[in-house]
Structures are given as C-alpha cells and as structure tokens.
Amino acid sequence: MQLTINRIDTRYVLDNEGGGPWLTFIHQLGGDHSVWDQMAGYFRERFTVLRYDLRGHGDTTVSTDAFSIDDLADDLAELLDRVGAPSTHVVGLSIGGMIAQTFAANHADRVDSLTVVGAPAFIPDDARPTFAQRAAHAREHGTTSLADATLERWMTPDFRKAHPEVVEQIGETIARTPAEGFARAAEAVSRFDMRDKLRNIDARTLVIAGEHDSGTPPAASKVIADTVPGARFETLDAAHLSPVEQSQRFSALLDSFLRNPI
Template identity: 40%
Template sequence: MDLQLDGLRLHVRKEGNGPCVTLLHALGANHAIWDAQAEALAQRFTVLRPDLRGHGRSDAPAGAYSLDMLAGDIVAMWDALHVEQSHVVGISLGGFIAQHLALGWPERIGRLVLADTSSGYPPEAAAQWPARIRTVLEEGLHGLVPATLERWFTAPYRERHAERVCEIGRIIETTPRQGYAGCCHAIAGLATTDRLSQIATPALVLVGEQDVGTPVSMARTLAEGIPGAELRVIEQAAHLSNVEQPAVFNRLLLDFLR
C-alpha cells in the first residue's frame, strides 16, 4: 500500500495479524530484504515493512535527510495505520532509525532489535560520506554495487546464492540517487553512543561475525550501552545477517519477541 504522509508517499507492505512488528531496512535496500522474516513473523504478528524515504517505491525528495526525519516518517506511518505501539527491528540504517525511535518516542516501542548496526562511526569513517554523496549524485549507484555486495555477504554465500545476491544488487542499483544521498547525510549525523543509557526498551543486538561494516565491536558497544540488552553473534554471516542466515536470525528474533 502507499500512504500519503504530509506530502511524502511511503510504500508499506502489511502482512499477518497480531501485535505489530516494524522492519526497517538498510541503506540502498528495500522491504524485500525482510522476506524471510516477514514470512516467519506473519504467523503471529502484524508485520509492517516500509520502503524508507528515498528507497524502493517511496518518494525520494532531493536534499539532506536526518535520522529524526526518517524516524518521524515511521511514527507518521504508525499514526496513519492506527498503530499505538510496535516492536521495531532495524538493520544497518534501519538500526540507526530504530535507536532514534526508542529515544524520541519510547512509548511507541515494544521491543527493540538492532541488527548489524552502530551508534556512531570513527572520524575517518564519517569523513568518507561527502565523497560518496558526490559520487552517487554524479554517477548513480551502479559503481557501488560490487563493493556493497562484498560487504553485505560472505564469499561462500555469494557463490552459493548468486541469484539472490543479483536480486539485491539490482535493488541497490535502482535506488534513487537523491534518496541514497539524502540518507547518507542522515548517517553522517549518527551519534547516539552517549545516549544509549537512556534507552529503556528491552533490546536485542544481533551481528554477523564477519560483518566488516558494523563489526562485532560496534554491536558490543550497543549491547553494553543499553541497559539490559542482549548480544548475539551470528556465525557465517556478514552485514545482512538476516538474509545470509535467516533460520538463525528468525529463531533469535522470535524467541526475543515472544
């Protein structure tokens, strides 16, 4: 379905019935990376899978976005669908947004799952975003696809599941350049490490053991910073651990949400 939210068209997949779970995807992805999780969750939950602002079939307005703006889109989606409270599962960029939801709208969050994500980047990593924004706006995303897929999946997975990897490569390549760049601006502003202790929501932190983009050390910072948070490392998985190891990811997710 498409929702009109204060001038923004947000595309959302809604499945299942029961307590609400909202799944927030990575930069350059869309709702389809959650297919395996939606299938498992829809047996017990109402599952919402939005294409984030700038991605998929949602609008991609020009200009810089912020994490509060992206989180506000999710709250507006809940309001439009009369959802008072939702569990939130965010991976990578989706995890950044999930943290802002937990900090800014704690009463709207049931349980929080942060997968392959971070609360901040070192200065040398943060300094790379302006160059990436320029490249994307000038040349599009085609040139970013090979390196992104190498970060997102281990080599054995890329070899065994070439068709699925190609599908996700096409999703990256067709992400609107204005939307990707806008979200890069938002990511450059990520800085929640010093605020993690304010998150009172029950939280689970998941990370692929071979994730080089948001490694285990970043996941540990999240788990140690959020009071009572659990940390689980998923073996034989890189950045998109939910795609690479769906059975393990789903088991950990369902056990936590139950």
C-alpha cells in the same frame, strides 16, 4: 500500499494474517522492504508485520530536502499513526538499526521491543568522510556503480558463491535506488550519533552483529548492548546482511527474543 508521510509518498506493506502485536522491519541503506521478505513470511502468522521503503528508496519518493536519522524516526512514528499502530516491536538493519535506536529514544512509548542489526551506536569522525564520498559517487555515477563493492561488504564470499540469485536480486535493488535518495540517506548516516541517548532507552533490546561484517564490526554494535540497560548481544556467522545470510538462525533468535519478555 502508499501513504503520504511528512510530505513523502511512502510505500509500505502490511501482513496481518495473525492479527497479533505489531512488528516493524526497517531496511538497509540502498535496500528496500523486500530484504525482510523471509522474516515477514515467518512472523506474519503471529504478528501484524509492517515493512516500508525509506525516503528515496524502493517505491518511496526522494526527499527534496536534507534530513537526519531523527527525521526518519519521525517518519516511522507518522506511518504508525496512519496505519493505526499504537506501538510496535522494531527491528532495524544498518541504517534501519540507526532509525530503530533513534525511534526507541525519541518515541519510547511506541516501542514494545528493540532489535538492532548490523548498526553502530555512532559514526566515528574518521568514518564520516566515507559516507560523504559514497554520496558524491552516487550522484556522479549512479547507484549501479556502487553495487559490486557493496555486495562484497554485505555478504561473505561463500554465501555469494552458493546463492547467486539472492546476490543478483539485492544488487538490482541497490541499482534501482535513486542516486539522490541514496546520497541524502548516506549523508544522514554520516551525522549519526546516539551515545548521549542510549542509556535512556528502556525497551527490551536485542543487538545482533555479523561476525564477518567489515562495515560495522561486532565491536561497534556491542557498544549499544553495553550501554542500553539489560540489552542482549548476539553474533551470527555472516557479514552485514545477517537476516539474509543466516535467515533461519536469525529468525530463531528473533523469535526467542520476542517470545520471552523476561
């Protein structure tokens, strides 16, 4: 399904077999909504599950202007308005976790709970050039050239060896991401900093980190849990894509969090 959100033609997928509370999943940089396929299948009997493609990813058009993570959070707010969701549980992975934090701070009345996966509270000054370099590389060489190195960071060697079909699918998604869409999102990531806002988040919060995530080490994610009042912190035996690599444990952890509001 397609809607024009803040002048961007946006692809979204709605699974509402259960007709229950809204549950929104936000994907990673260089990904699309399909990374959440397994989670949608697990939760759609009890929740109204919303997935969508970020600007310049999947089947959502590329923004002609630069944007920030705040702009991407506003995209989500507009999408929720358009599909009739007054509030939602929000689960974000990587850049999706940055958007989820920002959404919880900027649109607090729309958040039933917050789950941040494989995302930091901020991008350190010494790491910002890395994202600028990835943006420049994508523009010059295309996103296919980024796939192999990205897959090595995103999944552990054992998982890549045992599940080549999953690795291939995710690699194809990276390669299909428009270079300019990837680049503009990477530049938005480079400017991300939530440190001044985290203490104001009052939504129930779960933070999940991959024990082997070299891009966003657990310590970087734990800053969120240590700052948001009452937040819970968990680690999984995975690299960056813990919902894929440890799908059963991830779904059980998220299910327990959603079922137990206290």
